[in-house]
Amino acid sequence: xxxxxxxxxxxxxxxxxxxxxxxxxxxxxxxxxxxxxxxxxxxxxxxxxxxxxxxxxxxxxxxxxxxxxxxxxxxxxxxxxxxxxxxxxxxxxxxxxxxxxxxxxxxxxxxxxxxxxxxxxxxxxxxxxxxxxxxxxxxxxxxxxxxxxxxxxxxxxxxxxxxxxxxxxxxxxxxxxxxxxxxxxxxxxxxxxxxxxxxxxxxxxxxxxxxxxxxxxxxxxxxxxxxxxxxxxxxxxxxxxxxxxxxxxxxxxxxxxxxxxxxxxxxxxxxxxxxxxxxxxxxxxxxxxxxxxxxxxxxxxxxxxxxxxxxxxxxxxxxxxxxxxxxxxxxxxxxxxxxxxxxxxxxxxxxxxxxxxxxxxxxxxxxxxxxxxxxxxxxxxxxxxxxxxxxxxxxxxxxxxxxxxxxxxxxxxxxxxxxxxxxxxxxxxxxxxxxxxxxxxxxxxxxxxxxxxxxxxxxxxxxxxxxxxxxxxxxxxxxxxxxxxxxxxxxxxxxxxxxxxxxxxxxxxxxxxxxxxxxxxxxxxxxxxxxxxxxxxxxxxxxxxxxxxxxxxxxxxxxxxxxxxxxxxxxxxxxxxxxxxxxxxxxxxxxxxxxxxxxxxxxxxxxxxxxxxxxxxxxxxxx
Amino acid sequence: xxxxxxxxxxxxxxxxxxxxxxxxxxxxxxxxxxxxxxxxxxxxxxxxxxxxxxxxxxxxxxxxxxxxxxxxxxxxxxxxxxxxxxxxxxxxxxxxxxxxxxxxxxxxxxxxxxxxxxxxxxxxxxxxxxxxxxxxxxxxxxxxxxxxxxxxxxxxxxxxxxxxxxxxxxxxxxxxxxxxxxxxxxxxxxxxxxxxxxxxxxxxxxxxxxxxxxxxxxxxxxxxxxxxxxxxxxxxxxxxxxxxxxxxxxxxxxxxxxxxxxxxxxxxxxxxxxxxxxxxxxxxxxxxxxxxxxxxxxxxxxxxxxxxxxxxxxxxxxxxxxxxxxxxxxxxxxxxxxxxxxx
Numbered sequence: 001x002x003x004x005x006x007x008x009x010x011x012x013x014x015x016x017x018x019x020x021x022x023x024x025x026x027x028x029x030x031x032x033x034x035x036x037x038x039x040x041x042x043x044x045x046x047x048x049x050x051x052x053x054x055x056x057x058x059x060x061x062x063x064x065x066x067x068x069x070x071x072x073x074x075x076x077x078x079x080x081x082x083x084x085x086x087x088x089x090x091x092x093x094x095x096x097x098x099x100x101x102x103x104x105x106x107x108x109x110x111x112x113x114x115x116x117x118x119x120x121x122x123x124x125x126x127x128x129x130x131x132x133x134x135x136x137x138x139x140x141x142x143x144x145x146x147x148x149x150x151x152x153x154x155x156x157x158x159x160x161x162x163x164x165x166x167x168x169x170x171x172x173x174x175x176x177x178x179x180x181x182x183x184x185x186x187x188x189x190x191x192x193x194x195x196x197x198x199x200x201x202x203x204x205x206x207x208x209x210x211x212x213x214x215x216x217x218x219x220x221x222x223x224x225x226x227x228x229x230x231x232x233x234x235x236x237x238x239x240x241x242x243x244x245x246x247x248x249x250x251x252x253x254x255x256x257x258x259x260x261x262x263x264x265x266x267x268x269x270x271x272x273x274x275x276x277x278x279x280x281x282x283x284x285x286x287x288x289x290x291x292x293x294x295x296x297x298x299x300x301x302x303x304x305x306x307x308x309x310x311x312x313x314x315x316x317x318x319x320x321x322x323x324x325x326x327x328x329x330x331x332x333x334x335x336x337x338x339x340x341x342x343x344x345x346x347x348x349x350x351x352x353x354x355x356x357x358x359x360x361x362x363x364x365x366x367x368x369x370x371x372x373x374x375x376x377x378x379x380x381x382x383x384x385x386x387x388x389x390x391x392x393x394x395x396x397x398x399x400x401x402x403x404x405x406x407x408x409x410x411x412x413x414x415x416x417x418x419x420x421x422x423x424x425x426x427x428x429x430x431x432x433x434x435x436x437x438x439x440x441x442x443x444x445x446x447x448x449x450x451x452x453x454x455x456x457x458x459x460x461x462x463x464x465x466x467x468x469x470x471x472x473x474x475x476x477x478x479x480x481x482x483x484x485x486x487x488x489x490x491x492x493x494x495x496x497x498x499x500x501x502x503x504x505x506x507x508x509x510x511x512x513x514x515x516x517x518x519x520x521x522x523x524x525x526x527x528x529x530x531x532x533x534x535x536x537x538x539x540x541x542x543x544x545x546x547x548x549x550x551x552x553x554x555x556x557x558x559x560x561x562x563x564x565x566x567x568x569x570x571x572x573x574x575x576x577x578x579x580x581x582x583x584x585x586x587x588x589x590x591x592x593x594x595x596x597x598x599x600x601x602x603x604x605x606x607x608x609x610x611x612x613x614x615x616x617x618x619x620x621x622x623x
Numbered sequence: 624x625x626x627x628x629x630x631x632x633x634x635x636x637x638x639x640x641x642x643x644x645x646x647x648x649x650x651x652x653x654x655x656x657x658x659x660x661x662x663x664x665x666x667x668x669x670x671x672x673x674x675x676x677x678x679x680x681x682x683x684x685x686x687x688x689x690x691x692x693x694x695x696x697x698x699x700x701x702x703x704x705x706x707x708x709x710x711x712x713x714x715x716x717x718x719x720x721x722x723x724x725x726x727x728x729x730x731x732x733x734x735x736x737x738x739x740x741x742x743x744x745x746x747x748x749x750x751x752x753x754x755x756x757x758x759x760x761x762x763x764x765x766x767x768x769x770x771x772x773x774x775x776x777x778x779x780x781x782x783x784x785x786x787x788x789x790x791x792x793x794x795x796x797x798x799x800x801x802x803x804x805x806x807x808x809x810x811x812x813x814x815x816x817x818x819x820x821x822x823x824x825x826x827x828x829x830x831x832x833x834x835x836x837x838x839x840x841x842x843x844x845x846x847x848x849x850x851x852x853x854x855x856x857x858x859x860x861x862x863x864x865x866x867x868x869x870x871x872x873x874x875x876x877x878x879x880x881x882x883x884x885x886x887x888x889x890x891x892x893x894x895x896x897x898x899x900x901x902x903x904x905x906x907x908x909x910x911x912x913x914x915x916x917x918x919x920x921x922x923x924x925x926x927x928x929x930x931x932x933x934x935x936x937x938x939x940x941x942x943x944x945x946x947x948x949x950x951x952x953x954x955x956x957x958x959x960x961x962x963x964x965x966x
Contacts, residue, residue: 128961131957131962132957135957139953218959222959229823231826235853364825365825372955376956611859612861
């Protein structure tokens with residue numbers, strides 16, 4: 001039996017694991033028509049009988065923060081590679097004493113994860129030695145290491161952007177004869193493998209600093225709460241959050257361009273409902289318009305390397321690929337400016353408030369606690385640029401380029417009849433793509449007839465149908481046995497899955513529930529109609545005055561934040577993007593509810609209490 | 624030089640506690656700190672002593688207490704009764720009466736609150752010693768003098784006698800000051816702590832508020848609205864709006880206890896600007912005294928002006944979960960990752 005202390009420091013009911021609160025992963029039924037979905041995924045990614053004894057007793061939670069919709073076969077690379085990387089750093093480099101890496105399993109297309117704990121005290125002591133030495137090295141040299149990190153990641157972005165995807169020529173050029181280059185079959189295979197490897201290299205960098213960065217913040221937050229038990233989470237975040245954060249730059253550039261459009265009299269081109277192409281065409285009509293477009297061109301690299309979603313799926317494109325999001329934002333900013341609204345981020349005010357909070361909270365502590373407070377705050381502020389910026393470099397900039405590079409391989413396969421469409425490459429696993437390329441270059445070399453064109457397209461079609469059907473299935477927030485206490489520091493820090501959250505999930509399994517509880521992430525209470533968004537395509541449906549209910553959000557969604565009244569997410573902590581952006585926009589937010597998207601339907605009136613972390617369904621609405 | 628009997632509240636300071644009691648001198652300090660406090664005046668312990676002496680009550684009191692020394696309940700009650708009767712019929716010294724009349728006239732023939740101003744610091748002790756009496760909405764110099772005498776009489780209430788007997792102080796003559804203060808016709812009133820008394824969080828102000836005069840909140844006769852407000856940003860971190868069924872309001876003589884009309888019961892009795900005003904005043908009082916304060920306050924009906932009617936140090940609050948020993952930032956960081964050094 002454990003006493004559970006909630007975020008506010010009050011003691012909840014004495015808790016024991018709630019037997020049967022979550023279904024066994026082996027009891028989950030396959031939705032009708034989805035039989036055989038397992039064939040999309042690696043053999044090791046499913047709950048199989050051979051591991052039943054162990055897997056059934058573990059606690060698995062749906063990683064809806066990163067994987068809100070069923071996984072396309074290729075996108076599994078964005079599970080494997082990150083979990084290879086996070087495990088390598090956490091378990092093999094830093095040797096975090098109580099936690100190894102994260103296991104995953106796919107159920108009906110959805111990704112469930114579970115940490116591997118270290119429980120042997122001797123082993124933990126042994127690991128502690130590694131951890132202390134290595135973590136100290138990073139913390140002591142943070143700024144320098146981070147600069148190095150940035151140039152390494154920039155190099156990876158350049159390499160993936162410039163990676164050639166060779167075509168298969170009728171006749172090889174003379175350079176081959178002259179010994180200056182390989183034949184195309186080697187180059188194609190090399191290039192594809194390098195593309196995969198570049199993804200691995202990026203993920204390796206992605207996780208190099210992440211645990212330590214979050215850990216520094218979590219330690220500061222714990223210290224605040226130990227001494228100031230009622231301090232709102234958002235105040236802790238405000239004291240740490242950066243001011244000149246890279247992630248705010250893209251929208252800042254859009255605000256500047258909006259102002260420029262008005263100042264140079266070309267704002268009439270930005271009419272609600274026009275496509276970006278139509279707007280560009282209107283701008284091309286005048287000198288001032290062409291001048292504005294030139295200015296836009298200069299901003300695009302790098303600031304349009306924002307993803308339209310949180311990065312891990314192939315269908316999250318960049319603003320470069322899909323300018324509708326930045327253009328919608330431009331229209332919004334121009335309208336706001338014309339209405340006389342202040343649209344600039346009040347950076348000076350934010351800075352002043354951040355320093356004032358730190359000063360005032362510090363002054364309320366006694367001397368010993370104040371010194372530790374100041375040291376941890378300093379450390380958190382040092383690590384935080386990385387915590388906020390790695391998303392831009394890795395998840396947005398690199399990944400959108402990387403997906404585009406893979407599209408080029410898709411084009412190669414489509415040109416040769418292996419796929420009906422370049423985009424279909426994402427319906428094949430990465431090893432299947434390797435296999436298809438192997439056959440393609442083989443038949444190119446031999447001149448023989450390929451099997452691929454009759455083999456792959458039916459598989460692709462079946463998988464598209466499976467993903468559509470699986471998309472209608474609602475995954476439970478967790479599977480297996482609910483733990484008494486969540487102790488894994490990574491699960492708590494990265495996913496916000498605390499003991500309290502698991503208990504709430506268990507309670508909310510009641511199908512008649514009209515309330516979900518999450519972390520209070522941005523204060524205020526408001527009522528409004530819900531808009532449940534599961535995929536990026538549905539973003540356009542969001543209407544003025546609605547409350548966004550979604551798996552998790554990305555900073556690239558900033559444009560819709562000027563329309564909505566509040567945000568509710570399934571997964572995420574107070575440092576999640578939804579929380580950060582809502583605080584910026586002054587919107588109430590409740591994050592980490594576990595199942596808001598499955599309980600709440602579009603059109604229902606809901607009440608969001610961002611101070612208490614409660615979301616209630618007020619009436620059934622049209623849903 | 625004759626002993627000082629009364630003084631304007633504005634002229635009192637902490638150093639006067641021994642002669643005027645804690646409540647009056649604290650109010651003087653609050654006025655000095657430019658905290659909005661209703662004006663008034665105070666009576667010193669000397670005023671009480673003069674009353675006992677001039678009325679020749681010492682013998683009566685000693686005699687009555689002699690018989691109560693056994694601590695027997697009936698004996699104590701009888702002693703209290705006879706002292707109280709004697710004091711009631713004793714005249715107020717002319718000097719005291721004159722000064723009270725003069726001060727009261729300066730206030731402007733207004734309703735006042737008459738309260739005892741205890742000599743002990745500890746409020747628990749003061750309660751047992753009978754130094755917590757309050758008489759509200761008193762009008763006219765004669766009524767004020769009667770209320771002052773009632774405060775004095777409370778020093779010989781049965782619990783006060785028993786308490787002093789237990790402490791072995793029966794031979795020492797008790798004394799107290801009295802505070803007379805302009806009465807605020809409160810629309811809303813209540814209590815605030817400049818910390819969360821439950822968790823011990825020093826960055827919070829905890830506010831209890833209800834309709835009407837503060838009596839209902841202090842006396843626990845209503846479940847007040849409960850607000851926890853950040854001292855740093857003045858945001859309401861938590862609130863609990865209760866059904867406030869009853870309130871005290873001024874009546875013809877003293878106060879009346881009424882049912883709150885249906886439509887006002889369940890609505891919050893404080894809005895954001897008033898909460899912000901309270902927090903600001905709370906912070907100023909805390910800063911002035913250099914310690915966490917327990918403050919009684921009221922918003923006046925009509926212009927809505929805020930008044931502080933009392934403040935005292937918070938005692939017996941929970942301390943935030945204390946770390947066992949001073950811990951460095953780095954060792955806390957290591958423990959986040961489960962890598963604390965084994966001792």
